[in-house]
Amino acid sequence: MSKLKNVSLSLFFKFLQHKTVEDALVSLIQRATRKPSLSQNYTNPYLDTSNQIQPNNQDRAIFITGRFRSGSTLLWNIFRQIPLFTSYYEPFNERRWFDTAGRGSKVDKTHLGVEDYWTEYNGLANLDKYYDENWISENLFMDSATVLPAMEAYIQELISHAKGMPVLQFNRIDFRLPWLRSHFPSASILHIYRHPRNQFCSCIGTQNTNKDSVVKKFHDGFYLNLWCEDLKKQYPFLAKKITPHPYMRFYYLWKLSYIFGKEYADYSICFETLCQEPETILKETFQALKLTPEIPSKCLELIVQQDQTKWTRFADDQWFSEIEQHCERQLDQYFPVR
The missing domain is CATH 3.40.50 (Rossmann fold)
Structure with a gap:
């Protein structure tokens, strides 16, 4: 019986570790822990507001x-x-x-x-x-x-x-x-x-990497995958299965960050x-x-x-442009036109 129990628990934990199951659980937890839907903070009738601190x-x-x-x-x-x-x-x-x-x-x-x-x-x-x-x-x-x-x-x-x-x-x-x-x-x-191209090259280092080898040799020294994994809840196109190439994920993050900066700074x-x-x-x-x-x-x-030409040692302009324009089309669909 103990052996059967251990096998069952092992299978259950493997089930929980499956990415789709994990995402579903995260979504359920988020819904369960949302704040109560109260409309506002009502004024305390006893609060002295004559001396604002x-x-x-x-x-x-x-x-x-x-x-x-x-x-x-x-x-x-x-x-x-x-x-x-x-x-x-x-x-x-x-x-x-x-x-x-x-x-x-x-x-x-x-x-x-x-x-x-x-x-x-x-x-x-x-x-x-x-x-x-x-x-x-x-x-x-x-x-x-x-x-x-x-x-x-x-x-x-x-x-x-x-x-x-x-x-x-x-x-x-x-x-x-x-x-x-x-x-x-x-x-x-x-x-x-x-500039996103030079910034990407600065993040990954281009000494032994170029567009043809970056997927296999990609060294995530600046948390790119971690950020995309967390933010895909808000921006589904950051999911690795949808956006497998490191520069595409990087460009999405770069552009979203730029938008937030322009909006709030x-x-x-x-x-x-x-x-x-x-x-x-x-x-x-x-x-x-x-x-x-x-x-x-x-x-x-x-x-x-x-050196503003560092990116040219990684890939040519057409390669970068194709990825950037694809990302921009997706972002245009995601954000409402003003």
């Missing part, structure tokens, strides 16, 4: 949003050089910058002028009580009604701890911008984007233009944010010209 999250802050390898680290480092700001690097990163024992000492060599990512987090070990590593892989889409008190408290703690104006540079907030805008309405959102920066006209673009950016800081020369020294 400004909530903490009304403090001014700047949120930088950009995909991986978009130039967002460069933007964070520029703000870091200006005494007016406290600039936090990737708050949701799994290395937990506030954890002095676990964060390690590794720095990406491609991040010019960066010696560490964590100085601003020193003294913030208490963030551990809020941080959830699932933030990097689950609920990557959050609308304005999403309730996630731990994430809100975590961000607010960073804002409150900052000396000067806080700047938080995110690579995992682009599909959560509706939530961020709703919960931190006084903050400014700064969006940076980069206060100002958008083109990475290529920043590299070509650094002083002009930085001045325009600060003006858009209603700021007038002195820009140290070391900020400009961080910005170097980039």
